[in-house]
Amino acid sequence: MHDAAAGTVSALLATPIEELDETALIRMAQKGDQEAFERLVREYDQSVLRLAMNLLHSPDEARDVYQEAFLKVFRNLHLFRFDCSFHTWLYRIVTNVCLDHLRRRKVRKEESTVVETPDGPVDQVSRIAQEGATGNPERQTWNRELSAGIRSALEGLTPRERTVFELRHYQGMRLRAIGDVLGTTEEAAKNCLFRATQKMRASLETFV
Amino acid sequence: MKCSEIVEQFPFHSYGEVSPEVEERIESHLAECAECRAAYAKHRSFMEALDRREDANEAALLTTCRIDLRRQLAAEGTRRAHVGWFENLRDFSRFHVPLRIPVGAMALVALGYFGARYTPEKFGGIRAGLTQPMFSNVQSIEPETSGKVNIAVDEVQRRVVTGSLGDPRIQQLLLDAVREESNPGLRVQSIGVLKNSADSEQVRRALIDAVSHDPNAGVRLKALEGLTSYAGDADVRKTLANVLLKDDNAGVRVRAIDVLTSHHDDSIVGILQDVMQKEDDGYIRTRTRDLLETMKASVGTY
Numbered sequence: 358m359h360d361a362a363a364g365t366v367s368a369l370l371a372t373p374i375e376e377l378d379e380t381a382l383i384r385m386a387q388k389g390d391q392e393a394f395e396r397l398v399r400e401y402d403q404s405v406l407r408l409a410m411n412l413l414h415s416p417d418e419a420r421d422v423y424q425e426a427f428l429k430v431f432r433n434l435h436l437f438r439f440d441c442s443f444h445t446w447l448y449r450i451v452t453n454v455c456l457d458h459l460r461r462r463k464v465r466k467e468e469s470t471v472v473e474t475p476d477g478p479v480d481q482v483s484r485i486a487q488e489g490a491t492g493n494p495e496r497q498t499w500n501r502e503l504s505a506g507i508r509s510a511l512e513g514l515t516p517r518e519r520t521v522f523e524l525r526h527y528q529g530m531r532l533r534a535i536g537d538v539l540g541t542t543e544e545a546a547k548n549c550l551f552r553a554t555q556k557m558r559a560s561l562e563t564f565v
Numbered sequence: 566m567k568c569s570e571i572v573e574q575f576p577f578h579s580y581g582e583v584s585p586e587v588e589e590r591i592e593s594h595l596a597e598c599a600e601c602r603a604a605y606a607k608h609r610s611f612m613e614a615l616d617r618r619e620d621a622n623e624a625a626l627l628t629t630c631r632i633d634l635r636r637q638l639a640a641e642g643t644r645r646a647h648v649g650w651f652e653n654l655r656d657f658s659r660f661h662v663p664l665r666i667p668v669g670a671m672a673l674v675a676l677g678y679f680g681a682r683y684t685p686e687k688f689g690g691i692r693a694g695l696t697q698p699m700f701s702n703v704q705s706i707e708p709e710t711s712g713k714v715n716i717a718v719d720e721v722q723r724r725v726v727t728g729s730l731g732d733p734r735i736q737q738l739l740l741d742a743v744r745e746e747s748n749p750g751l752r753v754q755s756i757g758v759l760k761n762s763a764d765s766e767q768v769r770r771a772l773i774d775a776v777s778h779d780p781n782a783g784v785r786l787k788a789l790e791g792l793t794s795y796a797g798d799a800d801v802r803k804t805l806a807n808v809l810l811k812d813d814n815a816g817v818r819v820r821a822i823d824v825l826t827s828h829h830d831d832s833i834v835g836i837l838q839d840v841m842q843k844e845d846d847g848y849i850r851t852r853t854r855d856l857l858e859t860m861k862a863s864v865g866t867y
Contacts (some may be wrong), residue, residue: 373837377632390836391642394638398631398634402627402630402631403623403627406623406626406627407620407623407629410620410623410626411620416626419623419626419739420626420629420630420633421633422635423630424630424633424634424637428634428637428638428641431638432640457704457705460704460705460717461704461705461706471653482600500617500619501619503617503618504617504618504619507614507615507618508618517707520812525580526580526615527618527620531582532580532582545583547577550576550577550580551573551576551577554576557611557615558611560607561611563615564614565607565610565611565614
C-alpha cells in the first residue's frame, strides 16, 4: 500500500502542475506542496473575495475574510477527505468566517463604508465599483442609486438570510449546495431564501 | 394550486428550484390567471433590478490579498518548522484507514486507562492532564424560532505538562515559549530555565537569538546570563560584540562587557576600541578603558 501511495505521489510530481486536475492539486497540497496550494487558491479566490465584498461591503473586512479563510484552508487541508466537493468544503469555511464577521458587526452595529476625505464623504465600496464603470451617465446614476438601495436592503437581512440570498442570487449556487455549505437542510435554506426575498422586495418596492 | 400558493413559489421558480411538476402547475396557472401573471411580471422586474447591482471591482484588492496571503503562508511555513513534537502528534491523525474512528476511540480508552495507572508513578514520564475550568469565549448568539439558541463558543483548554529539563520534549516547549511574542514575562521565565541547559546547541542558538533580537531588555539580559559560561565560543563572542556596539540598552551593554571579558581573548581589543569611539555612556566607557589598559592595549585610537 505504501509503494502504491509513493507511486501515485511520484506520478503527480512528474506531471506539470498546470495539467493537474483539482483532485491531484489537493493531494499535492496535502503533501505540503505550496505551489499546488497556490493554484487551488487561484481557482477560487476571486469568487471568495467577491462574496466577502458583497456580504460585508467593506474592503478591509473582505481582506480579513480572505486571509482568515485561506489560512484556515491551509491549516486544515490535511483533514479534507473528499467526502464532499472541495468547493463545498471551501465555501463552508468562507461563509462561516463571513457569518462571524456579520454577527460581530451586528453586536457593534453595521459599520459605515463611508469615509471622510478632504473632498467630502466617500463610500469606499461605491468608489471601488465606480473605478470600472463606463457608459451612459444617467444609467450610471440610476445603477448607483439602485446599488445603494440593494445594499441597504441586504443590510436589513439577518446574517444567515444575507448569506443565503447572496449565494443563491449572486453566486448562482443551488439550494442543496447552500444547505451543505451552511450545515443545514435544503428545506431550511429554501425557507431562509423565501424570507430574504420577501424582505428584499419590500425594501426595494420603490425601484421596481 | 391557489393563487397565494403560486405567488409563494415565484422566487423558487425563477431560480429553477422547483420540481418539474410544480413548474408545470405554475405555468398552466399563469396561462389562465391574469392577476398572477401581473404579479409574476412584477417579480421578474424585481429580479432584473437585483441584477443591476454594481459589483465592486476587486481586481486591485485581489492582488493585495494574494500578496498578503503569500507572506502569511511563508510565515506559517516557518512556524511549522518550529512546532516540534506536538505537530508530530497531530500528523499521526493524518493516517486514513477505514477503521480510523473505532480504532482511534479504542486507542484513546486504552491510553487513558493505562496512562492513568502507570505513567506518572511507575515511569516518571511526562504528566499531562486537563485542568478545570475550561476557558471559553462566546463569539455569537443566535436565537432560533423554535426557542432554542445557537451559541458559538471558542474554547481554550489548559494542559499542565511536567517533565525533567533533560527531556527533549520539555526543552522544545520551553524553546517555543521563548518565541512567544506576546508575553515577555513568559520569555524571561523560559530563558531562566533554559539557561541551565545551554550545553545543548539548540538552546545556545535560542539564547543567541534572544540576545540579538528580543525586543525586551529583560529577556536579553536573562539570555546573556545563560551565555556566560560560553564566552569562549566564537559565535557567542561575535554576538556579544554586536550587542556591545549596537544594543540600545546600557544595562545590556554593561552585561555584555562582563561576559565578554570573563574569557581572556586579545581579539576583543578591536571591538573595545570601537566601543570607546561610539559609546556615549560614561560608565561603559570607563569599564572599557580599564579593560584596554589591563590588556595593555591602546585606548587612544578614539
